[in-house]
Amino acid sequence: MAENAELSDVVERFMRYVQIDSQSNPDNEDQTPSTPEQHKMAAYLGEELRVLGCDDVRVDEHAYVTASVAASEGAEGLPALGLCAHLDSVVDAPASGVKPHIVHYEGGDLVAGVVDGVTVATTPEQVPDLKKLEGQDIICSDGSTLLSADDKAGVAEICALVKRLRDDPSLPHPALKIAFVPDEEIGHGASLLDLKEFGATWCYTVDGEALGEFCYETFNAAEAKVRVRGVMVHPGTAKDIMVNAITVAGEFQSLVPAFERPEHTEGREGFYHPISIKGSASEVELCYIVRDHDSAKFEARQQVLRDIAAFLNARYGEGTVEVELREQYRNMVEAFDDCPFLIDRALEANREAGIEPFVIAVRGGTDGSQLSLRGLPCPNLATGGYNAHSVREFIPVRSMELTVEMLVRLVAKFAVA
Template sequence: MAQEQLPDVVERFMRFVQIDSQSDPQNEAQTPSTPSQHKMAAYLGDELRSLGVRDVQVTEHAYVLGTVPASAGAEGLPALGLCSHIDTSFDAPASGVRPHVVHYEGGNLVAGVEDGREVSTSPEQVPDLNQFVGQDIVCSDGSTLLSADDKAGVAEICSLLARLQGDPTLPHPTLKIAFVPDEEIGHGASLLDLDEFGAAWCYTVDGEALGEFNYETFTASEATVTIKGVMVHPGSAKDVMVNAITVASEFEQMVPAAERPEHTEGREGFYHPIDIRGTAGSVRLTYIVRDFDSKLFAAREETLRKIAAFLNDRYGEGTVQVSIREEYRNMAERFQGLDFLVDNALEAHREVGIEPKVVAVRGGTDGSQLTFRGLPCPNIATGGYNAHSVREFIPVPSMEKTVDLLQHLVAKFARPQA
């Protein structure tokens, strides 16, 4: 597919992914966590202005905000928000993304060759590939992730706005746009001023396979396990030394092995060690803890505390400390009485020929946090696969269909809601 033949949404997407904007979990106290997100935010501010969006703001924290006035007849209705995040994951290389389009003809989808090895995805790994035979698919070159999570969502929102700009007769309420930083490190839209934003309801565009729709997510926390050893010369260590590395190993061995991400699926929660650093004198372990059920989630946090208590009995009080920071909660807890947000989305899917599938997200979105802050915010899929991986890809027709879906969705809010 030649560059000049690219659909509008794909052309935007391929521009966006070439701007570095990876977030940094080691700098989460600062928003944004990386300078590159400022560059991405500035670029998107200009993009929104070119699309006729009003009151565009690019804040000091790399939030990009704007307003699209309602179509004729919908001016007095509540505003609807659309939100995607501008940062990309730290789980794989994300700098210098080189996207390209592959015409998929079956078999392995080859993104590129790295160190002499083919970087590919097989239909066994992603069965949906069988649906995409004969389609154009956007991949990276195999050395980085593609950044479809979530620059596909950003591009799809921008292409919707371009469509609305080109045809003022398309119905929609006032639209409030928010592109936000640091979603991948749990910051999400925490600094978004909801009163100033002015939306009554919102949808994130940050899902995966086309047709998936989410209004339920994990409840999530981050647990930091700090282990303090007792160091003496190893030649005289008997009955004195407490090696923090050894204790850390014991702690990890006591976390239920069958409840790690690689052994769980569906509605099963997990414990996931994501970082370890230190010496024989001091070690810090970091876990993310996830579950859909609030009681099971609380039990998981308590399990970590009980392991610490057991090891403190063995090695001395204060050897192991566990601190837990809540990241987000299952937003399904806050959707009572808001059935129209779900119904409108499901109807919009069907109107564009997509049979929707309601999926509980084994993760979180900006909508998790926004919902608990008072802005109900389900999630629309972008069409992408293999997020957080150098094998990430997104079919071109899926991106185009998502823009169609968004057009039908916003039209439903151009009339009063129940």
């Protein structure tokens, strides 16, 4: 892209939004939001929605941002449609001080930047779609942080849609209910959204990845905290007495099925994923996330962790290993039995915008997982991004612009009885 080229509205918004820190923190999950930075992001977005002319703009004490867009003429009595995105960034990579820039991609490796003398790049082997993106402008970070397209791209695309509707009153749409929510990346997401007050009959999240991706099926998800308590004595007199928590934790991990980890699974295959470890020879805490699309297999995976704990307790003494499981979200697929039109309209809107859609059972979750199972059916639309949760994250400019076009066509489908 030429240095002085004018940015489209959605890209200009996105470039601003990603520079506002809003990383969530799983170590502070008892508080919503889990970080003060999310309050700042919420306040900023509240002001954005006010400038866009939205009604009932509210930023609450938990950093939930909600607003309404009045229906177009003739659609006032139709059910309201919700649009939701999350304002937090994940903790899996640095997310503070994001420096976005636009790369005109001509093929080969997509270089985000050079960090400490090391080139941070995505190869076509890692992301085969790169071959289809030659000649396009692509937004990257400088390689030292996330880009935070997950999910500030969704936020920017929804705001750009609102601007399009404001600027062109001829575009049809029902009343729209907007929600930007905190802490999605740590499993809280839209859990505190008051659905009655929100007022939407149906909803879509804008939180997917590659252009055209659409999903209405997610993992079932749980977090497992494994606490190992050792028995410490002086190592010189430790024989037949010491129980080293680090050693036992290593045994626990070795008993988790090795080929059922994320790096060995795909499609509908579930997994166990160790995400953190801390402690000493006296006490260790391991944290896992457990995922499966199938409910029965999901329950069986959780039981495997309990069985491993029982096996090690029989060896080292009761109470040596404890497993605490916390459900994070459920597969939302059953929520759409009575409203298949939510799926059909999304696929049609993609095609009308020149996007060939593809349906996936997403290997993750969205705010729609919670919302759907709480009674607000909410499938998930793509943002256009790639490499989420990585310093190699990127999003093509054209993909963001086409997503806004798709949203314009989607909301129009809810403006007719």
